[in-house]
Amino acid sequence: MTLADSAPAVDTDDAHTYDAIIIGAGLTGLQALYLLRKLGLKVRVLEAGGGVGGVWYWNRYPGARLDSESFSYGFGFDEELLQEWSWSEYFVSQPELERYFNHVADKHDMKKDIQFDTRVKSAIFDEAADGYVVETESGERFSSHLVFAATGILSTPIFPSTPGRQKFAGEQYHTGLWPKEGVDFKGKKVAVFGTGASGTQVIPYAAADAAHLTVFQRTPNWAIPLRNRPISTEEMDEIKAKYPEMFKLTATTSSGFIHGWDPTVSTSVSKEDRLANYEDRWARPGFAKWFGLYHDIMLNPEANREYCDFIAAKIRARVHDPVTAEKLIPNDHLFGTKRVPAETSYFEVFNQDNVDLVDLREDPVLEFTETGTHSASGDREFDVIVFATGFDAFTGALMRVDLRGSNGLTIQEKWSEGPKTYLGIQVAGFPNFFLLGGPHGKGGNGNAPRAMEPVFDWITEVISLISDQHIQRWEADPVAEEEWTEHVLEAGNKSMGAGTKSFFYGDNVEGKPRVYLVYLGALPDFAERLRNISASGYPGFVVTPALSTSN
Numbered sequence: 245m246t247l248a249d250s251a252p253a254v255d256t257d258d259a260h261t262y263d264a265i266i267i268g269a270g271l272t273g274l275q276a277l278y279l280l281r282k283l284g285l286k287v288r289v290l291e292a293g294g295g296v297g298g299v300w301y302w303n304r305y306p307g308a309r310l311d312s313e314s315f316s317y318g319f320g321f322d323e324e325l326l327q328e329w330s331w332s333e334y335f336v337s338q339p340e341l342e343r344y345f346n347h348v349a350d351k352h353d354m355k356k357d358i359q360f361d362t363r364v365k366s367a368i369f370d371e372a373a374d375g376y377v378v379e380t381e382s383g384e385r386f387s388s389h390l391v392f393a394a395t396g397i398l399s400t401p402i403f404p405s406t407p408g409r410q411k412f413a414g415e416q417y418h419t420g421l422w423p424k425e426g427v428d429f430k431g432k433k434v435a436v437f438g439t440g441a442s443g444t445q446v447i448p449y450a451a452a453d454a455a456h457l458t459v460f461q462r463t464p465n466w467a468i469p470l471r472n473r474p475i476s477t478e479e480m481d482e483i484k485a486k487y488p489e490m491f492k493l494t495a496t497t498s499s500g501f502i503h504g505w506d507p508t509v510s511t512s513v514s515k516e517d518r519l520a521n522y523e524d525r526w527a528r529p530g531f532a533k534w535f536g537l538y539h540d541i542m543l544n545p546e547a548n549r550e551y552c553d554f555i556a557a558k559i560r561a562r563v564h565d566p567v568t569a570e571k572l573i574p575n576d577h578l579f580g581t582k583r584v585p586a587e588t589s590y591f592e593v594f595n596q597d598n599v600d601l602v603d604l605r606e607d608p609v610l611e612f613t614e615t616g617t618h619s620a621s622g623d624r625e626f627d628v629i630v631f632a633t634g635f636d637a638f639t640g641a642l643m644r645v646d647l648r649g650s651n652g653l654t655i656q657e658k659w660s661e662g663p664k665t666y667l668g669i670q671v672a673g674f675p676n677f678f679l680l681g682g683p684h685g686k687g688g689n690g691n692a693p694r695a696m697e698p699v700f701d702w703i704t705e706v707i708s709l710i711s712d713q714h715i716q717r718w719e720a721d722p723v724a725e726e727e728w729t730e731h732v733l734e735a736g737n738k739s740m741g742a743g744t745k746s747f748f749y750g751d752n753v754e755g756k757p758r759v760y761l762v763y764l765g766a767l768p769d770f771a772e773r774l775r776n777i778s779a780s781g782y783p784g785f786v787v788t789p790a791l792s793t794s795n
């Protein structure tokens with residue numbers, strides 16, 4: 245008996261037929277569309293949003309801004325694009341990024357292959373056809389040999405489970421679902437929940453406009469100054485001339501940023517020299533103050549503590565009220581053991597008369613009311629509540645799709661105790677299904693466009709084989725998947741962040757298993773691993789070749 249005989253039949257009537265369906269038209273979805281079309285495939289992109297850009301489409305809150313250097317964030321696949329696009333700032337804001345993604349999509353006539361306002365409800369493997377039937381929420385159906393999940397790592401917003409949120413009669417917004425028409429804070433009583441990368445960006449804007457702002461903080465973060473500045477025409481010309489050098493550099497750093505660890509062991513230099521080094525990094529833009537540090541700061545808790553003390557002193561110097569300053573200094577985790585927010589004028593906000601800080605660890609909100617919040621310390625009234633409370637990261641988007649692989653296996657069953665993948669690219673039991681920047685891969689941990697480059701090189705090669713040789717199924721071997729998953733988890737569990745609560749472990753979402761969700765290995769090593777796999781004939785993958793047409 246063949247698999248096809250034993251599997252439940254999948255109804256393919258009325259389904260539009262494609263070689264590849266890509267779910268999502270963000271950073272990875274657009275690049276996948278470009279590359280797959282180049283291979284001659286008939287491709288359809290299904291996108292839940294009303295435009296391209298993914299996170300940069302949805303997160304349009306005031307202050308939303310890159311913290312990778314803009315010029316290191318653009319697509320690398322089109323030399324002409326690199327030369328024609330000029331970035332206005334070191335770290336551009338959301339509107340410029342959204343313009344960039346639209347420019348790329350228009351330049352390459354991508355939108356004709358993207359269906360917007362289309363959320364995928366299910367993708368069910370059809371054993372007989374060696375492909376998937378993908379159904380949208382509106383009931384439209386597609387059949388496709390290949391499916392690519394470009395669903396993003398931060399695309400499923402989460403809200404506090406505190407009771408009563410729906411009772412609140414004022415305006416409420418999540419930073420990750422910001423309305424296109426914008427939100428007017430002027431003259432209003434505003435609350436912001438959350439002080440992560442999104443909260444620290446939106447709070448200064450809310451503080452500038454609101455009559456009164458209350459920041460509800462559960463856990464302070466080791467936020468570092470972004471130090472944004474404009475890029476002049478001359479400087480941009482220089483950047484354009486040096487793109488080849490930049491790409492060479494980002495391919496050698498651990499996570500695709502332009503900043504690389506300093507291999508000097510911090511304890512091998514004098515304290516005076518170390519402090520001078522921290523000051524030097526501190527004055528630089530972006531993540532020079534993180535990925536440009538002495539590497540042992542991320543490996544040795546004592547070295548890390550000294551850097552924490554250095555940052556704490558910076559916070560104390562910026563916040564006038566010492567009690568407030570202490571509340572803003574983390575005391576439960578070391579620097580860099582969770583995502584470090586990059587801020588602009590964040591700490592100064594707490595010197596403003598119209599801003600209050602509520603420490604939720606001391607004074608939790610017990611419920612939302614019709615007019616605001618209720619806590620043991622009293623009730624507060626608001627016109628607007630902003631939830632900068634994060635995302636069901638890495639797995640949230642896919643776990644909300646009825647995704648079924650071979651023999652009816654669901655992704656919910658498969659990942660019930662945490663994700664299992666091979667290389668963060670495929671899932672055993674889900675043939676012809678590819679993750680782009682999914683859990684346990686490299687793309688979700690670093691400067692995404694650069695970190696995804698080796699994955700795209702590898703996938704392009706594999707898809708070209710599938711296409712040229714009419715391969716029926718390409719899937720991860722369960723043993724290789726098991727070994728990779730163990731390797732990823734071991735790296736995570738050995739890291740200094742192992743005890744820190746964060747979305748990297750999924751423990752920002754109630755009920756989600758606490759499992760490490762990203763791959764910590766260095767990007768050049770990961771790229772080499774992929775190259776070796778290609779060179780040795782794709783060990784760890786099960787390939788079902790085309791049926792012979794001769795009798």
Ligand code: NAP
Pocket residue numbers: 308309310311312398403404405406419437438439440441442443445460461462463583604632633634635747752
């Ligand atoms: P986040 O890092 O998960 O932060 C969520 C914040 O909300 C945390 O302060 C969290 O506190 C708080 N929170 C969650 N549930 C809460 C509750 N029930 N009550 C009160 N507070 C609650 O999410 P994010 O700030 O949206 O950032 C997510 C990721 O998006 C970033 O790490 C980054 O990768 C990306 N991002 C990037 C940029 C950029 O590139 N420039 C900008 C923004 C975001 P706890 O810490 O106590 O859980």
